[in-house]
Amino acid sequence: MKFHLLGLALLLSACAQAQDVPKYPAPVQALQQKMGLEIKGSLPAPDGYRAYLASYRGHLVPLYVPPDGKHAFVGEMFDENGHDLTQAPMAEASRPVFDAGTWNSLEKSTWIAEGSPKASRIVYVFNDTECPYCHHLWAAIQPKLAKGDLQVRYVMVAVIAPKSESRAAAVLDASDPAATLRQHEQHFGNSPVQPLAKVSAATAKKLDDNAALMDQLGVTGTPAVIYKDAAGKIRMSDGMPPPDMLDAIFGK
Numbered sequence: 001m002k003f004h005l006l007g008l009a010l011l012l013s014a015c016a017q018a019q020d021v022p023k024y025p026a027p028v029q030a031l032q033q034k035m036g037l038e039i040k041g042s043l044p045a046p047d048g049y050r051a052y053l054a055s056y057r058g059h060l061v062p063l064y065v066p067p068d069g070k071h072a073f074v075g076e077m078f079d080e081n082g083h084d085l086t087q088a089p090m091a092e093a094s095r096p097v098f099d100a101g102t103w104n105s106l107e108k109s110t111w112i113a114e115g116s117p118k119a120s121r122i123v124y125v126f127n128d129t130e131c132p133y134c135h136h137l138w139a140a141i142q143p144k145l146a147k148g149d150l151q152v153r154y155v156m157v158a159v160i161a162p163k164s165e166s167r168a169a170a171v172l173d174a175s176d177p178a179a180t181l182r183q184h185e186q187h188f189g190n191s192p193v194q195p196l197a198k199v200s201a202a203t204a205k206k207l208d209d210n211a212a213l214m215d216q217l218g219v220t221g222t223p224a225v226i227y228k229d230a231a232g233k234i235r236m237s238d239g240m241p242p243p244d245m246l247d248a249i250f251g252k
Helices: 026-036 087-094 099-107 131-145 163-172 177-186 201-216 241-249
Strands: 004-006 038-043 050-058 057-066 076-078 113-116 119-127 150-156 224-228 234-238
Touching: 026 050, 026 057, 038 057, 038 087, 050 087, 057 076, 057 087, 057 150, 087 099, 087 113, 099 201, 099 224, 113 131, 113 177, 119 163, 119 241, 131 150, 131 177, 150 201, 163 177, 163 201, 224 241
Parallel strands: 119 150
Antiparallel strands: 004 076, 038 050, 050 057, 113 150, 119 224, 224 234
């Protein structure tokens, strides 16, 4: 089986001298010492290769060491059929670890619920009122909510546009936030929900706290969906999920 490496950023000879029992192969140690590369963990790799999840200047990169152990390559690996062997393992390895504390933090955040309060399936969605993909997700969820065993909790954030904060505040400060959010989504693009002229300090703090939670969980954009899979493990889906993923997250 042949493998091809694309976008190689580094090709180093094993010139680093071993110190006692090295934790990593010599070229990896050289990268650590000379370039400040930080190893975050390991990645799956074909037989004979060793692969690492590394951080370089704040960016996560895949690092491969071939069977000879004398070189290190940064880049994506493909098999002879053109299948990407790097992207999926990178995505999985770089996801933050979610636990019961994560779910507890979400429960304590400021959210707007849609669906049955007795639902056995609860899903959190980081939502920005100005996000078109959030709107598409909202529309896709509606038939699933109608089946009665789903509650979606929209964690409101303001990250997309200048109007995000003031319109999110208008939704949160409404006498019926859920109805106001629905009204906004039903008329997305021509929303009757007008941004507030002034956002109160209390509401601004709620949005700031939600944004801080977003950062803490490693969420980089909206929509972001956090849910429990069939085994009860907490998962995250970024962006608009594909149809099969929608069913897995929100039910068929």
